[in-house]
Amino acid sequence: MKKCISLLLALTLCLSMTGMSLAEEGKIFEGHSLVLTGWGDSAEQAATQAIVDKFEEDTGCEVNYMCITEEYDTKITAMIAAGETIDLAAMESGSIAYKLAAEGHFEPLDAYVEESGIDLENAIGAANYYDDEGNLISYSGNIELMTMFYSKDVFDEAGMAYPPSDPDEAWTWEEFVDVAKKLTLDANGLTPYDEGFDPENIVRYGVNMGFWWPIWGSFILSNGGEIVDADGNFVMNSAESVDALQKLADLALVEHCMPTPTAREGMPGSDVALLTGAYAMVIDGQWLALTMADSGVNFGMGALPKMGEEVVSVTTCGMNCIMANSTEKEAAWALNLYLQDPGKEITMFANGNRMPTDYKWLTEPEYLEQWAGEGNPARPEGYDGIIKMLMNNSVPPFTGTIVNFSDMIDIVNKEVDEVIYGNKTAQEGMDSAAEQIQTAGIELSIRGAN
């Protein structure tokens, strides 16, 4: 009995000591402080703050989290110019990030990844960004891709089958346009197929999509085209690319199943438009699932239609960079791991905002259940197809793969505008873009091609 008690006492002592030492060891960044900057709406801000609070509690590190909701690049530029401290920063890959990388503002992260025992092979690689020398400059555990949302109510009412979600069974472009036209209605209830259809008074559009690079990029690649070829030539004026771009513009200009850019200005947000039946389908980023679920839209998700042989969906992903002049790099990296790991904080994944990159989270039922389980309103019918599309049909963001993307895109955007407004044909617009890129002396190449 005595033995028993002493053993128990010893055990208790041991446990409490381990507990103590664990607690002490846990506070590895006691007395440290760092600055985290990022963008995002209130939901994202709240979720990030929750992770930051947890990190502060676990490590003892003080975090000054600055959520900058507007003019992010401008403010970051001003902060850097003024020499203010930033340790860990979200970065927009398409604008200033690579200019900062070229000036050596970002800490290479390869060693950190290795030290943390992270195997990049076990995740969707498109979420990570590398500089011109091939150093990892941004590590993310979440990603977005372009996908399709549709109103189940509109399809049910029209008695039409839902868009396929499996990318292997995706609609061809013709099938997609046909459905979009059948679902487009003018004020008299006529479709673009009917005689007397009034394109000036459309009350429901079959489809809507924003015209930015991941969207037109997805269809150009699906059609067998490219943006920049392996030799660094701008090839958006090639036959396949131009064909894809013209088909997209013609959805509004010729087929009348998508709002013109002017008409789109007056439309409500995608969620409200699906809810009220002003759109039947929307092509947009995966993150929109959060808003859709929030607004109570009865929606489903489908694979993008394919223009050529296969579905292609361009991914996007914000960057998470540790500034090279940070004095708290270890703590910044530790915080980034907290922010990227769905295991630490699942909220932003489960509410529809993000997709994880780790294959474990994308394939194993026990993990899938946590963020894409049945009954989750943000993960509706067809979501398994979206995960399949991410695993099999997605490509990395152009912002990371094309050198000098940010200079190129200014010119391309302006010309794409001309095309979708119908001022120029896709061929004219892209030829003009190619000429301007040459005149401006913008040197393009594929990052890591050499």
Place this chain on the structure above:
Amino acid sequence: MIAAQKKMRRSNYGRGETVAGWLFALPAILGFVILMLVPMIVSLFLSMTDYSAFKAEINFIGLDNFRTMFGSTELYIKDSLKATAYYTVLNVPLSLLVAFLIALALNTNIRGRGIFRSIFYLPSIVPAVASCVVWLWLLNQQYGLLTTFIKSLGFGTPGWLWDKNTVIPTIVMTGLWGTGGTMVIFLAGLQGIPQVYYEALSVDGGNAWHKLWHITIPMLTPTIFFNAIMAVINSLQVFTQGFIMTKGGPGNASLFYVYYLYKQAFEKANMGYACALAWFLFVIIMILTAIIMKSQNKWVYYGGD
């Protein structure tokens, strides 16, 4: 002895006054030196460097920035100059005319004149950003009040800010709303015209048109002159509407010069180049102002001369 003392006292007094004078003027002088003169000198220096917010060192590159501005690699400056010139040409006469007409109306002996004056002045104290947001709603393609009104007249949906042919006129239109400041100056000018002239003209049998053409406008030319110079300067520096309402679009149709300068400075971090752009605008404004100043001998009538 007494005289010497007196002299000293006077000079002490004089010195005291000088010091006091400087002290009173100091806030303004300090403000001007610290907030205007020094930044201007620094920006003139920076316009000859490759200063970037992202680079650690600053290199002196002489006039390279100015060469770049007129070189073939600069794709946007022409668009921005075109948009700004178009805006200025449209905005200056229209805003002067509207302000003048409102001032004329508010100078008559109508009932509730004070209230009308306040109401017409009010928009010019509304912050520009708030005014832009209100206009975005008025012009909304689907629900906008103005859009619905035009549609109900059977004209179809105007493209407003989202059509490259209408974007500049639309922006000018949204600006006319806030022309109250100019109007007040016109109003002050109108009230400075002695009634005797009008009375004399009435005696001679002149009608309202004669009054306007032969008295009001000639007597008001100094005011028109001042307002014209201010309107030209302000128009060339237009920024807010492009920044808030259109982001320079569609295409580059409303990429105003100052907005382009802002983009270079804060989105592309090319601070040195942005300074050069600013100095080029300064020179343009100076030349235009000089031309208008020079022209005043021909058309501005100063009553006293």
